Amino acid sequence: MPTIPEPGLPSGQETHQIREVAESFGTEADRYDRARPSYPEPLITRIAGSAPGPDVLDVGCGTGIAARQLQAAGCRVLGVDVDERMVRLARERGLEAEVAPFETWDARGRRFDAVVAGQTWHWVDPVAGAARAAEVLRPGGRLALFWNVMQPPPAVADAFAEVYRRVLPQMAAVGAAGPALEAYAVMAGKASEGIEACDAFHEPERWRDDWERTYTREEWLDALPTFGGHSRLPAEQREELLAGMGAAVDALGGRFVMPYATVTVTTTLLTTLPTTA
Secondary structure (H helix, E strand, O other), rough: OOOOOOOOOOOOOOOOOOHHHHHHHHHHHHHHHHHHOOOOOOOHHHHHHHOOOOOOEEOOOOOOOHHHHHHHOOOOOEEEEHHHHHHHHHHHHOOOOOOOOOOHOOOOOOOOEEEEEEHHHHHOOOHHHHHHHHHHHHEEEEEEEEEEEEEOOHHHHHHHHHHHHHHHHOOOOOOOOOHHHHEEEEHHHHHHHHHHHOOOOOEEEEEEEEEEHHHHHHHHHHHHHHHHHHOOOOOOHHHHHHHHHHHHHHHHEEEEEEEEEEEEEEEEEEEOOOOOO
């Protein structure tokens, strides 16, 4: 479970350098679209209401979960994603979307009132990504980068951590409650540093939206394979993990409440860009 950003990734590398993992989510595209949580409506409303217009670019749009929420809020959304399988499903769900890494994506002169990224900016080079966002935003346009962070209650965290210790000891910290916001704070910090290095934006700020979701046993086991690194597990190990998690949820009464904190790094493009000597 991704209380630590995309567990199971090689150490010593930045997440945006591990493209093979970023491009692996399409193996579970239908499941991803079905099982991954959406984003809190107050956040979606705030983004839509604070942009200078309705045109939004969704970076790492995946299957279009955030994009569909923004469309429902009155935005015109274009998605871009590295995974053709995810883009294909997003298009089937009614989103106009293109396949490309954001850092090298050809905007063809198009400009947007907001650039957003839900659960994906850690797959983008934070400096190059911020510079690219500045190029495609209109003056005063909003950049909003957000992540859903699970905050499992102690009983849930302990039960899940025990399964990981037994089945995937290299991910033993995954179920722990404490490191979650700290780990995502590191990612948010890198995003902020990338924005500041660009010299085209106002000082970034942080938003936080707290909410919760109840998972049944079936819903949790459906979601689990979509977490970063899990789709790449050997089949036998994956089945053992699912069996262990199923037993853990059964012991919790067959369902549990998962609190979330949605953490957002956001800023707006300067209306007059600084000049260089």
